[in-house]
Amino acid sequence: MSSVVYLVDDDPAVLRSLSRVLAEEGFDPRSFASGEAFLEHADSLRGGCLVLDMTMPGMSGLEVQRWMEQAGIVIPVVFLTGHGDIPTTVRAMKAGASNFLTKPVTAAALVEAVRGALAEGQALQGAANELAEFARRFESLTLREREVLAGLVAGKLNKQIAVDLGIVEQTVKFHRARIMERMQARTVAELMHITARLPASLLSSAAPRSP
C-alpha cells in the first residue's frame, strides 16, 4: 500500500502539478486548496506526511503547523515556499518541520523530501509505540518495586537501598529480580536505557493505588 502524502497549496495549478509528480512516483497524494480545508480532515489522519505551502490566503503554512501541534496531531511536514527567506525557514524548522523546499522544486527533491518525511513519520510512530510499551511495563510495578528501581537508577548498591527503605538486603535482591522480569530487561544496562526513555513525569508520579 502506497504512502499517503497530503498536499496543501492555494494555487490549483501547483497543486495539480505536484500531485501528478507524487502519483507518478507511486505515492498517494491527497490535495487540499487551503489550510482550513486540510485541518477539517486532520482528526482522521493515519501516517503519511504533509507538503504545506507557506504563503496562502487565510491560514498560512506556519499557522497550520502551529494548530496541528496544539491539537497533538503528529505528522512530518515538508514546507514549500515561493521565496525562502531565512527567518521564515528558521521558524518552520524550529517548529519541527521535516524539510523546507523552495519553488520551483524538482521532482527528485520533492520525492526525496517526501520519503524522508515518511521515514521520519514511521520512526516517530515506532518510537511512540515503544514508549507506550515501556510505560505500560513501568506501570505494572508495585510501589516498593518503583522505590527500589529509583535507587537502582540512582546507582545505589543493594545494601544502601535496604538501609534507605528499612528492609533487609535479601528483600532488595528479590524485588530487583521481579523488576528485571516485569520491565523485560536482560541486563541492568538495558533497564537503565528503558527507564531513561520514560518521561520524568511518569517516574515521579504517584504509585498505583494497589501494589
Added chain:
Amino acid sequence: MPPMGRCYYSRASLELDRYGNGRRFIERLVSSASTLMLPGPARFAALVAAVALLGGGMPAAGAPRDPANVLVVFSNNRLLPANVEVDRGLNDPANPSLRTVRLFSEFLDAPAFGGDRHEATTASYFRDKYAARQPAVIVAGGSIALDFVLRYRAHMFPEAPIVHVGVDRAWLSSSKAALSPDVAGWPIDYDFAGTLALAAKLHPAADGLTVVTGSTTWDRERERDVRLVVARAWPAVPVTYLSGLAHEEVLARLSALTPAHVVLTPGYFADALGRITAPREAVAAMAAVSGAPIYSPFSSQIGSGIVGGRMTSYVEMGRAARAIVDRILAGVAPASLARESPMPSHDQVDWRQVRRWDIPPERVPLDALVHFREPSLWEMHRTQVMIALVIVLIQSGLIAALLVERRQRRRTAAALAHSERQLSLAAEAARLSAFNWHIDNAGVPNSESQRGGDALADVLASVHPGDRLRVAAAVREAAGERGFELEYRTVDAERRVRWFSARGRLARGPGGRELTGVRTDITSRKEAELQAEADRVALRRLSRISTMGQLSAAIAHQLNQPLAAILGNAETVRKMLGRTGASSEEMREIIDDIITEDKRAAEVIRRVGDLYRRGDVEFAALDVNELVRETLEILRTELVMRHVTPVLALANDLPAVSGNRVQLQQLFLNLLLNAADAMSRTAMEARTIDVQTDLDPRGVKVSVIDRGVGIEGAALARVFDAFWTTKEHGLGVGLAICKAIADAHHGSLTADNNAAGGATFRLVLPIAEARREGADVERCLPG
C-alpha cells in the same frame, strides 16, 4: 519867512551869492556888470558870454518872447530854510510852457539889518541894479519884505505889481497892502490852534504845555496868537509862557521838562539879551536839550527837532505865488488874484521825533504829512522800484525756471542714465535682446530695412528644424493683428541648441510689415527644467523600483508558482514517456497545463517588468477597473503575506480615462501599499482594503479605503509633502509621487479620515478626450 517889525537892507547881495547856485551867481554877475560898469556893446558881449556859459539851461536868445524879470525880495537871511523852500516853490511853475520867467532874489536880512537909511539905500541900490532889467513883478517874501516893497516901490519900480508870499492874514488885515489893487497874494495863517490840536491828539495825557517865544515884536505877536487860541484848542492843559527870556535860561527850563510835558514854540528871532538868531536855529537849540516834545506851526522847522504841527508848506506858498506871478504876466489884473482865505494848512510830523517820543503811530492822523519816515525806496521811487522789482522778479523767475529746468534736465538725465543702466543690467541678467523681423522681405533686406533687423527667411533658417513650422505659424498669426509669443529653439553652426522665449508685436515699417519684440535666452532655464523633469522621472522610477524591491518576495512567489507547476508537470511527462502504458491523453493535459502556466509566468513578468522599464511616454485611453485589477494582481501575494484582503466594488461601464499606464499603476500600487502599511497593527481579520470605482462629475473616481490608524489632523495637510513620513523606514516620497502623477493627469488626489477609523484616498481622473491626448503627450516627458 517870519517878517520883522523893523527893516534892514542887505549890504551886498553879490557877497551873499557866494553860497548861491551857479546859475544865479552868473545871472547876478552879468546883471551887475551890465548895470554898473560896462558900456552898451560890452554889456551885450557879457550877456552873450553868460548865455554861452549857462548852456542850454537858459532860454535861448531869440526865443519868441523875452523872459520876464521878476524880483523876489525876501525879508530875512538868504539861508533861512523858509526862504529856500519858498524859492523852490517859485521855481516850480505849474505850467512850464508859459512865458519864461527870470527870477532875481534879494534879501533884506532882517532882523540883523534895518533902519530907514538902510532901507532907502537898499531901495536905491535895487533901482540902479535892476534899471536895465525892470522887474515885471515884485514878489515880497514875508511881511517885512512886503512892507519894504510897499513903501519903496514908487522909488524903485513904480509900475511893477506886487505879489506877496508867506504873509499872515492878521498882518495883512492890519496894513494897507490888501487894499492896494496891484497887490495880490494868498495869505497864510500861523495855525497855532491846529498845532495845539495835533499836540493834544498825540499827547492826550500831557500834564502841561510850555509856550516859548522871543523878545522881538514878531515873537510877541506869536505869543498873542497862542494865548488867543489855547483855551479853545486844548482846554484842560495848564499853560506856562516863557517869553523874552535869555537863551540859556530857556534851554535850562526846557531841559528840566519831562516827556509828559509839551512845548509849543514858533522859535524866535532874538532873546532877552537881544541876541539875534533864526527861529529855526532857536528851535533846534531847544529841541537838542528839551525833555519834552516840541511843536511849531512853521513848516520850515520840520527837521530841526520838533515833532510837528499844523502848518502850511513854504514850498506850496512859493508855488502859489508863482502861479499868481504867471497869471499877472499873462495879463490878469492883480486885484482879481488877491485871496481872502488863508492857504490851507496840514498836520505835519517828523517821523523820527514820533519814534523818539514813543508816540503810538496810530495816533498820528492818517492825512498828516509824515517827514523823515525811514527812507523807504517804495515811497520815494514807487515806479522805479516797481519796475526794478518787476524786472528782478522776472529775472528771478527766469533764473528759477532755468535752474528748475536745469535740475529737471539733470534729474531726467540721471534718471535716464540710471534707468538705462538698470535696463541694460536687467537685459543682461535676463539675457534679453531686441529683434526686428521683416516679414514681407523674404529675400535680401533692402538698404532701408537694413538699419535694424533680419529677414524672416534668415530667422527661420536659424530656427531648430523641429520648431520651424511652429515659428512660421506663430508669425502668420501675429500678422493677423495678434501678439506674438513663442518659445523656440535655434541651432548655430556648431550645432549647439539654444532656447529662446520671444514676444513681439506687428508693426508696419518702411520695408513692409515688421515683427518687433524682445527675446530672452532661456536655454539655461530650459535645461534646468528638463533636468528637473528628468530628476522627477528618475525619482519616480527609483521609487517604483524601490517599491518593487519591497515586493520582491511576493513577486518571486508569484513567479515561482507557475514555474513550480511547470517544472512538476514537465518532469511528470518525462517520467511518463519513460514507461509504457502512459496515457497520451493525460500527457496532453499535462502539457496544456505547462503552456498555461508558462503564459501565466510571462504575464507576471510583463506586469512587473512594465514597472521597471523606463521611457514609457504613452498616454492612452485606459480602463480604470482593469488597472485596479492588474495592480491588485501584482500585489496579490504581498497582500496575502500581510493578511490584507482587498474588497473590490468596481462600477460597470466606466468611461476610459486618459493616462499613462505605468504611472497610474504606480499610483495605485503606492496607495494600496500605503493602505496595507496603515493596517500593520490592525487585527488580522479586520485588515481589508475597500477599492471602489465610481463615476464622478469630474471624471472617474477611485477610492482606496483602509481600516488602519488613520491620519492625524495635523498630518492630513502634509500627507502629500515630499520626504514627510510617519513610517519608520519610509522615505516619504510615495504619496508625493502619487500627487505628482495625479496632477500630471489633470486629476486630483485627496485624503480623508473615515468616521469608522482608517483613511480614504480618493483619486479623480478626467475622462479621456480625443483632443487632450495630444496635449498630454507633449506634456509628459520621457520617464
